[in-house]
Amino acid sequence: MELILDILLNPVVIALLKIVVIVLVFVAATGTVMTLMERKWMSAVQDRIGPNRANIPFLRDFRGRGALHMAADGLKSIFKEDTVPEGVDLVIFTIAPFFGFISAVVIWAVIPFAAPIGDFTFQITDVNIGILLVFAVTSLGIYGTVLAGWSSNNKFALLGAARGTSQMLSYEIFLGLSLVGVFMVNGSVQVSILVANQNTYWFGDVIPKWGLFTQPLAFVMFFTAMLAEAKRLPFDAPEGESEIIAGYFMEYSGMRYAAFMLAEYIAMVGIAALVTTLFLGGYHVPWLHAEGFQIFGWFMAVPVWLVSALQILAFVGKIIFFCWLIIMVRWTIPRFRFDQIMELGWKKLLPLSLANIVLTALVLLAVDNWNL
Amino acid sequence: MGLKFPSAESFVTSRLDEVINWSRKFSLFQYPFVTACCGMEFMAVYGPHYDGARFGSEIPRFSPRQADLLFVVGTVNHKMAPILKRVYEQMAEPKWVIAFGACASSGGFYQNYSTVPGIDRILPVDVFIAGCPPRPEAVLDGIIQLQKQIQDKDSGPSGFSGINPRQTKEELLLSRE
Numbered sequence: 001m002e003l004i005l006d007i008l009l010n011p012v013v014i015a016l017l018k019i020v021v022i023v024l025v026f027v028a029a030t031g032t033v034m035t036l037m038e039r040k041w042m043s044a045v046q047d048r049i050g051p052n053r054a055n056i057p058f059l060r061d062f063r064g065r066g067a068l069h070m071a072a073d074g075l076k077s078i079f080k081e082d083t084v085p086e087g088v089d090l091v092i093f094t095i096a097p098f099f100g101f102i103s104a105v106v107i108w109a110v111i112p113f114a115a116p117i118g119d120f121t122f123q124i125t126d127v128n129i130g131i132l133l134v135f136a137v138t139s140l141g142i143y144g145t146v147l148a149g150w151s152s153n154n155k156f157a158l159l160g161a162a163r164g165t166s167q168m169l170s171y172e173i174f175l176g177l178s179l180v181g182v183f184m185v186n187g188s189v190q191v192s193i194l195v196a197n198q199n200t201y202w203f204g205d206v207i208p209k210w211g212l213f214t215q216p217l218a219f220v221m222f223f224t225a226m227l228a229e230a231k232r233l234p235f236d237a238p239e240g241e242s243e244i245i246a247g248y249f250m251e252y253s254g255m256r257y258a259a260f261m262l263a264e265y266i267a268m269v270g271i272a273a274l275v276t277t278l279f280l281g282g283y284h285v286p287w288l289h290a291e292g293f294q295i296f297g298w299f300m301a302v303p304v305w306l307v308s309a310l311q312i313l314a315f316v317g318k319i320i321f322f323c324w325l326i327i328m329v330r331w332t333i334p335r336f337r338f339d340q341i342m343e344l345g346w347k348k349l350l351p352l353s354l355a356n357i358v359l360t361a362l363v364l365l366a367v368d369n370w371n372l
Numbered sequence: 373m374g375l376k377f378p379s380a381e382s383f384v385t386s387r388l389d390e391v392i393n394w395s396r397k398f399s400l401f402q403y404p405f406v407t408a409c410c411g412m413e414f415m416a417v418y419g420p421h422y423d424g425a426r427f428g429s430e431i432p433r434f435s436p437r438q439a440d441l442l443f444v445v446g447t448v449n450h451k452m453a454p455i456l457k458r459v460y461e462q463m464a465e466p467k468w469v470i471a472f473g474a475c476a477s478s479g480g481f482y483q484n485y486s487t488v489p490g491i492d493r494i495l496p497v498d499v500f501i502a503g504c505p506p507r508p509e510a511v512l513d514g515i516i517q518l519q520k521q522i523q524d525k526d527s528g529p530s531g532f533s534g535i536n537p538r539q540t541k542e543e544l545l546l547s548r549e
């Protein structure tokens with residue numbers, strides 16, 4: 001009995017369990033559901049009904065409002081022919097889809113789901129380089145694009161890869177720069193500290209110091225840069241039906257193609273989680289402290305387990321909100337031309353992010369000097 | 373006692389076939405090969421009013437490797453025919469073809485030297501949709517018919533994907549001659 005408890009409470013085992021629960025259950029499931037939600041929400045924007053016919057005949061034609069289309073897409077991809085065109089570099093062709101996956105999944109290593117209870121953290125690992133690790137790993141995603149385009153032995157795939165790379169590389173620069181302001185305000189890049197600092201309040205305990213309020217400019221820029229990093233519309237230069245067809249993954253069929261698509265949606269959920277963590281207070285429910293709600297001197301005690309449950313719920317809710325926002329951006333803003341993407345990046349966002357750093361420094365200096 | 377059950381093996385495979393076909397019919401990624409005026413009606417089918425997306429067939433994949441359903445919409449002339457055939461050949465199995473409108477089905481009113489009199493001269497077509505252009509309801513009916521064909525077919529790979537299940541391969545070859 002003791003041995004079993006020892007094994008179960010081993011930090012390695014706990015970390016593995018967290019990985020399974022967070023990555024395999026939560027992330028994979030949300031990513032898959034988002035493929036359907038994209039179609040449903042797009043239909044709502046366009047005043048349509050959207051997919052709803054897939055049914056289970058022997059369960060009284062159960063349809064679940066189209067939820068089964070998700071299963072149909074997945075199953076079909078598995079049983080679709082796996083084409084490998086002539087002249088393909090097979091090893092690279094095979095591993096390319098995984099780069100996108102890895103970069104989309106590793107983000108979750110540092111994302112906290114709720115406030116720690118004693119020694120137990122709701123976070124796979126709380127490394128002190130935190131966000132820097134995220135930057136390092138997300139830039140791996142570029143390799144997926146390049147290698148897929150390069151190994152496919154197809155002009156259009158190569159052109160798509162070139163376009164994708166130049167877009168992702170240029171947006172990487174102020175992806176980092178836009179967050180410098182956040183690091184300056186918090187004096188740390190460790191995720192747990194960044195989140196904990198956002199649960200302090202202005203004016204007694206009224207307005208939470210969420211990143212959204214302390215660094216509004218950074219929020220907009222980071223969100224934009226992240227969209228471009230994930231190649232989501234309006235920044236989808238790597239794809240373009242009229243010029244380069246499906247872009248860098250055009251030679252992939254069946255499950256390999258599905259892997260690219262799934263990675264895109266998982267990356268979308270990852271972006272939502274990252275933006276939530278950095279700018280929307282992460283798992284924080286406003287005015288909910290470790291002991292209970294507290295606002296204007298009014299206090300209500302809440303048991304510990306309920307606090308954690310509420311925090312997880314709030315976190316998931318915020319993620320879903322941002323996923324919704326990303327999809328709405330896609331279906332309301334027209335697609336940018338390639339030169340427009342570059343112009344927005346280099347001529348507008350880059351100076352703006354530099355200005356944000358200077359401004360933040362000035363404000364911090366003023367606050368320190370005059371004790372504002 | 374008097375009952376005879378099918379062997380467990382055939383039961384499993386037939387159920388699997390059913391499930392695979394079920395998934396295929398509700399996930400028809402389409403390749404719209406739009407060449408002429410029928411395209412307007414094609415857009416209407418996937419627009420708000422008729423919403424072909426309800427059948428799970430709305431996702432356009434312009435890479436033939438990722439498409440399941442080739443929509444040939446409009447007139448195909450002799451110069452275009454090899455390209456159409458090449459697109460079809462590049463598609464990954466299983467694949468289906470819908471001839472959308474009179475021109476794609478039979479050449480329509482173009483009785484001349486330049487038009488292919490029906491794309492079934494070059495591709496195996498699963499569903500012909502009549503009309504010049506067809507009404508969106510007719511197109512939706514065509515999609516539903518294709519879904520029925522897919523559900524009834526064996527899911528194994530075949531050189532002639534999506535032939536009429538009641539037609540053998542020899543009959544089909546004969547009818548093409």
Ligand code: SF4
Nearest residue numbers: 409410473474475504
């Ligand atoms: S069938 Fe009629 S509407 Fe369609 S492409 Fe031919 S001429 Fe145009």
